[in-house]
Amino acid sequence: MKKKLWMIFGPVIVAIVALLILLWAPINFKTVTPTKVQQAATSLDVRVLKGESVKNAAEKENYIPIIGSSELSRMDPFHPSSMAQKYHWKNKPFLLGNPGTASLTQAMNVGGMANLKGNKAVMIISPQWFTKSGVQAEAFKYFLSPLQLTGFILNSDHGDKAMNKYVANRIIDLGVSKGVIEDNALERISEGKQITSFQRFYIKRVSRASLQSQDNLFGSISMNNHQKIIDKASSKLPDTYDYKHLNKLAGKMAKEHSTDNELQIGNNFYNKQLKKNIITYRNTHKHVTYTHSPEYNDFQALLYMFAQNKVEVMFVIQPINPYWVKYTGMPLSSITNFDTKIKYQLKSQGFNNIVDLSQVKNPNYIAEDTIHMGWRGWLMMDHRLKNYYKDKKANPKNTQYKMDDYFLTDKWANDTNFSN
Template sequence: MKKKLWMIFGPVIVAVAALLILLWTPINFKTVTPEKVNQAATSLDARVLKGENIKNTAEEENYIPIIGSSELSRMDPFHPSSMAQKYHWKNQPFLLGNPGTASLTQAMNVSGMTKLKNKKAVFIISPQWFTKKGARDDAFKFYFSPLQMTGFIENSDHGNKDLNQYIAKRILQLGISKGPIEDDSLRRIAAGQKITSFEKFYVKNIARSSLQSQDNLFGSAFLNNHQGRIDKATSKLPDDYNYKNLDKLAVKMAKHHSRENDLQIGDSFYRKELNHRISKYRNSHTKADYLHSPEYADFEALLYMFKQNHVQVMFVIQPVNPNWIKYTGMPKSALYNFDKKIKYQLTSQGFNNIVDLTHVKNQNYIAEDTIHMGWRGWLILDKKLQPYYKDKHADPSQTQYHMDNYFLTDTWTNDTDF
């Protein structure tokens, strides 16, 4: 009888035991090939965002991350990934952003990019993140990375204590719970206390070790493959780079793809998202306000993560479709004041490389939909990215950041006098 039971359940027990050994043994599995990194660079897969291994491998190769949100999925011919491939940029974009990813998610993402130290990055800022409520609980939970959290907890006795407290408080405030030991660790950090010796041992040697093994094993398996989209996009570009000619081509393509509306919005987006309810948006944003938001403090947490690793960052303030602004009745002052406030937060702390697309003179076809870059918007940015991408190593003179904890306070998140 025992022999029969073993014949039935033995293989299952052995398989489970083998899997547990794989997951709990700190072995560095060599599963990330150059081909996998290339695929991951444009995959926009949530596992890449939440993981660490494949991003850190990319940082040792010829990639510079572009960190943002849903605009990264607008892969037209002028998208940075298309332009970099077509015109043979020395370094390639590595895309890190999805719909719903905002400052705090990306702060945790950057905290896990240990190989980014003394290198370059690009960060795209979206005005619509800075609402009175700030980060959406559901979006933060969906993209939350237990692996990145363990790294944060393990290193919580280093760096800026106030900043660590703030991040721990926000994680708890947004409803994250990943286990009694991890939760207690976060509560201690949020209270300005050190985690216990046992908690540090558990997080480092058990929880984090297991999560790293999972990331090494599964973090690059069956990723989204958008290479076909990039190849199709690049096939529409001329062989020789000429900005004026490309700008004319961008306008031509934009006109062709936005014939069904007079808002200069891509037809596919318009049909799917707006066509049957467009009238409800008329004058719907007359009270838009991007000056009072907890997002400003979350954004400070992100800046801190860049500062910790001396990352040279190009910040891009992406535009809002001017036709959409007019249709929805959004006050021009809403974007002007946001622009002024976010740039004050950046420049007063030494983050001076800012590409501001809010006030471009000719804004025709600068956005592909209502609030995301496309067509000419990408092309304008590409002109700045191309020389920036020639060297992935940071210029030390451009990373002399000086953080100010004032930007973590409620006073700043509601400040209108700057």
């Protein structure tokens, strides 16, 4: 009888024990190959965003991250990944963003990128993040990585105390719960206290050790593969880089792909997302404002993460489709005031490399949909990236940041008394 039971349950028990050993054994599994990193660079796979092993492997190779949100999925010929492939940039973009990711998610993401220290990054800022309510709790909880959370908790004994308190309080306020011990540790950090010795031991040796093993084992399995899309897009570009010629080509392609509407929106997006209810959007944004938002505080947490690791950052303020702005009745002051406020927050602390696409002389076909870059917008950004990507190491002169805790306050979140 015992032999029969073992024949039935033995293999299951052995499999469970083997899995537990894999997840908790102090073994560094080498599953992230250069080929996997190349695939991950354009995959936009959420496991890559929430993990650490693939991104840290990419930082050892010729990749510079572009951090953003849903605009990164607009892979037309002028997308940075297409341009980098066609024109053989020394360093290639590594895309980190998904629809719904905003400043706080990316702060946790950057905090977990140990190998980003002393290197470059690109950060795309979306005005629409900066609403009165800020990031949606469900979106943040979905993208919050338990692995990155444990890293934040363990690193909370150093760095800026005000920032650590802010992030811990924000995570708690957004309703995140990842375990009793982790929750209690966050409570202590939010109160300005250090975590206990037991909390450190458990989170480091048990919780985080298991999460790291899972990330090493499963973080790069069956990722999205967008290489064929990039290949097709880059094949439409001329062999020689000439900005004026490419600018005309971008306008031509954009015009050909936005024939179903007068808003210069790509046909695919327009027909799927807007056509049936387009009339309901007319004059609906008359009272939109982007100057009162907790997102400014979340953005400051992200800036702290960059500053702590001496990361040189190019910030790109992406445009809102000007035809959409007019159709929805959005006041131009909503955009200009946001632009002034966010640039004040950046420049006053030493983040001076800003590519502002929110106000350009010729905005035609700068956006592919309503609020995301495409075609000429990508090309304008690429033109600045081309030289920036020649060296991935940060210039120490460009990382002399002077951080100000005022930008973590409610007063700043709602402040309109600022200058550029």
